[in-house]
Amino acid sequence: MISTLLSQPNGPDGDSTPRLAYGADYNPEQWPREVWEEDIRLMREAGVNIVSVGIFSWARIQPSEDVWDFAWLDEVMDLLHAGGIGVDLATATASPPPWLTTAHPEILPVTAAGETVWPGARQHWRPTSPVFRTHALRLVRRMAERYAGHPALVAWHVSNELGCHNIYDYSDDAATAFRDWLRARYTTVDALNHAWGTAFWSQRYSGWDQILPPRLTASHPNPTQQLDFKRFSSDALKEYLRAERDVLREITPDVPVTTNFMVMGGIKGMNYADWAGEIDFVSNDHYVHPGPQDRDELSFSANLTSSIAGGRPWFLMEHSTSAVNWQPVNLPKGEGELVRDSLLHVAHGADAVCFFQWRQSAAGAEKYHSAMVPHAGSDSEVFRAVTGLGRTLQALAPVAGTEREPARVGIVFDWESWWASEQDSHPTSHLDYHQEALDWYSALLALGIRADVVTTRADLDRYQLLITPVLHVIPAALAKELTRYVENGGHLVTTYFSGVVDENDHIWLGGYPGxxxxxxxxxxxxxxPLPAEDTVELDDASTGTLWTDRITVTDPEVEVLAHYRTGTYAGRPAVTRRAVGRGSASYLSTRLGADGLAGLLPRLLDTAGVESELPAAARGLVEQAVRRSADSRYLFLVNRTDEPVPLPGLTGELLVGRADSDGVLVLAPREVAVLRQPTP
Structure with a gap:
């Protein structure tokens, strides 16, 4: 889908050869007319072939309720098409204009404490507001009718980063929609009372009109009410996405529709695995958070995005050329990091590499956010790196349209467990679901092992080793599926606080892990649970934090892989494994962190028969990802270090990278190489 966007009949040229898309958000409305033609010239110089236009243009397109101004956008679309650049056209609904919020303040979101979220930034609208939807869909329809036949249009971009700032709204509109959602889920108030456990604290409802979102309360709100509100909020935005999509499909049925997800650490309100089926291709935004696992997190998120996309190619809609503007300290990227970050996404399935944004803003809240053309202009290191990346992506055109090759290890990532495990009134408030999953991924990278980050919707049987960190919410059907997986020869590894509750956040009684x-x-x-400063020692020389469990072995087939050496449970099991036919089920009862997991994993990998595919000298230094087509296998090799790494013994056609005088592939610091090999 993505690799052919630019060669569709209404695309910028007639070339039918698949290629990787390359570009950025383009905001010409921020600049005088004389800059536009210079932009097109520089885009062509950089190798840009697609841009996203109109994302925050509502106030410019519709300056008042009954006034429309498309002339400037018509000219921009024509200029881009003449320059051979396709347009991913946004519906412009991300940020309502001042005239709309002034006339209809009832569209503004409300916090749990009852405070109105006022205009002045962006996304100041309620996902469930019927008034907002009426005006937004009117705009979408006018956009679709206006540009239905425009030759530059290659895709529609619904809104922008849906839910980034308005995922949770506690207004009266939200309360009405929440009750409707609950009626559809439970049918009767009695069924809801059972699911929410309302016998506790005299919360039993006798009518639907009594039910509210989990607004500010005197103590901990009902846990299942909180969990259902998270489910509802994700569904409400998904329903809004459908509403825009349906208008676009009605008018332009042949133009694919997408919206940009935000699969990255800390963004957890939207269940993207559930959203993916609503769009024609998956798009994602990702920004690096500086830290010891920053590029591992990038790889993890790109990997998960590929899983959400069903293994098919996806679109990297936004990332940064260098510094962002919203972290406490906004560090610029080092030499080679712009290219490495971009190609890591391609390695994990992206067929498009785009940035926020094309030209760095001179005013506004994001004026210090980097761009393809920085404040310094085209005579800059950033623009030279951008242009070099354009040439590299052209060399990688054969990769376009290929899919990722499945790994032999899967790490399960589950939104509902993320939501539920981090709620209040739990054994600890320090649990970090995303971090635990990332630690397992980093530990596998340190051992040179490829892994897929998957959801519970994936085909689990393709994995020899399946890791389910903090899989807290396990409905009965999933428990049966995991048992079947093990009985059929799979090797399951799970952790503390897993299997504890069902889909209603009710405890599986009889003892943990339920x-x-x-x-x-x-x-x-x-x-x-351990206080933040406490640790426990295990007898395999590892150190645990956050959590311990008082484990009793109930089956003689269970092997204890490690005991606690210190702490309250000294002498008791800390890590166990139970053989089940040709499979096994293992349990880790404490948090070891990435380094500790790298010490434990070899025993678990050996049981599952999984080995690294990398040369021994490169393990831990190089990340490997694979994409393949019917006749070729594309091996991506990413240097995780700041030192050169030789990779002897690897053969194939070198599309990106370099070999030394002896023909040995050598990865420079932070470099990515790509080898094309015949498909086995």
């Missing part, structure tokens, strides 16, 4: 207790052959009567 739904997985019999499969693991252990029973836990009581959790042992």
């Amino acid at each position: 739904a997985l207790r019999d499969l693991l052959g252990i029973r836990i009567e009581e959790f042992g």
Whole structure:
């Protein structure tokens, strides 16, 4: 889908050869007319072939309720087409104009404390507001009718980063929509009372009109009410996405529709695995958060995006050329990092590499956010790197349209477990679901092992080793599926606080880990969370933090891989494994961090028969990803270090990278190489 966007009949040229898309958000409305033609010239110099236009243009397109101004956008679209550049045209609904919020303040979101979220930034609208939807869909229809036949139009871009700032709205509109959502889910108030456990604290409802969103309360709100509100809020935005999409498909049925997800650390309100089926191709925005696992997190998120996309190619809609503007300290990227970050996304399935934004803003809240053309202009290191990346992506054109090759290890990432495991009134408030999953991924990278980050919707049987960190919410059907996976020869690894509750956030009674207790052959009567400063030692020389469990082994087939050496549970099991036919089920009861997991994993990998595909000298230094077509296999090799790494013994056609005088592939610091090999 993505690799052919630019060669469609209404695209910028007639070339039918698939290629990688390259570009940025383009905001010409921020600049005088004389800059536009210079922009087109520089885009062609950089190799740009697609841009996203109109994202925050509502106030310019519709300056008042009954006045429309498309002339400037018509000219921009014509200029881009003449320059051979395709347009991913946004519906412009991301940020309502001042005239709309002044006339209809009832579209503004409301916080849990009852405060109005006022205009002055962006996304100041309620996902459930019927007034906002009327005006937004009117705009979408006018946009679609205006540009339906325009030759530059290659895709539609619904809104922008849906839910980034307005995922949770506690207004009266939200309360009405929440009750409707609950009626559809539970049918009767009695069923809702059972699911929410309302016998506790005298919360039993006798009518739907009594039910509210989890607004500010005197103590901890009902846990299942909170979980359902998270589900509802994700669904409400998904329904809004559908509404815009349906208008676009009605008028332009042959133009694909997407919207930009935000699969990255810390963004958890939208269940993107559930959203992916609503659009024609998956798009994602990703920004690096500086830290010891920054590029591992980038790889993890790109990997997960590929899983959400069903393994098909996806669109990197936004990332940064250098510094962002919204972190406490906004560090510029080092030499080679712009290219490495971009190609890591391609390695994990992206067929488009785009940035926010084309030209760095001179005013506004994001004026210090980097861009393809920085404040310094085209005579700059950033623009030279941007142009070099354009040439590299042209060399990688054969990769376009290929899919990722599945790994033999899967790490399960589950939105509902993320939501539920981090709610209040739990054994610890320090649990970080995303971090635990990332630690397993980093540990595997340190061992040179490829892994897929997948959702519970994936085909789990393709994985020899399946890791389910903090899989807290396990409905009965999923428990059966995991048991079947192990009985059929799979090797399951799970962790503390997994299997504890069902889909209603009700405890699986009889002892922890609840739904997985019999499969693991252990029973836990009581959790042992650790204060933030405490640690425990294990007898395999590793150190645990955050959590411990008082484990009793209930099956003689269980092997204890490590015991606690210190702490309240000294002498008790800390890591267990139960053999089940040709499979096994293992349990880790504490947080080891990436380094500790790298010490434990070899035993788990050996049981599953999984080995690194990298040369021994490169393991831990190089990340490997694979994309393949019917006749070719594309091996991406990413230097994770600031030192050169030789890779002897690898063969194939070198599309990107370089070999030394002896023909040995050598990865420079932070470099990416790509080899084309015949498909086995």
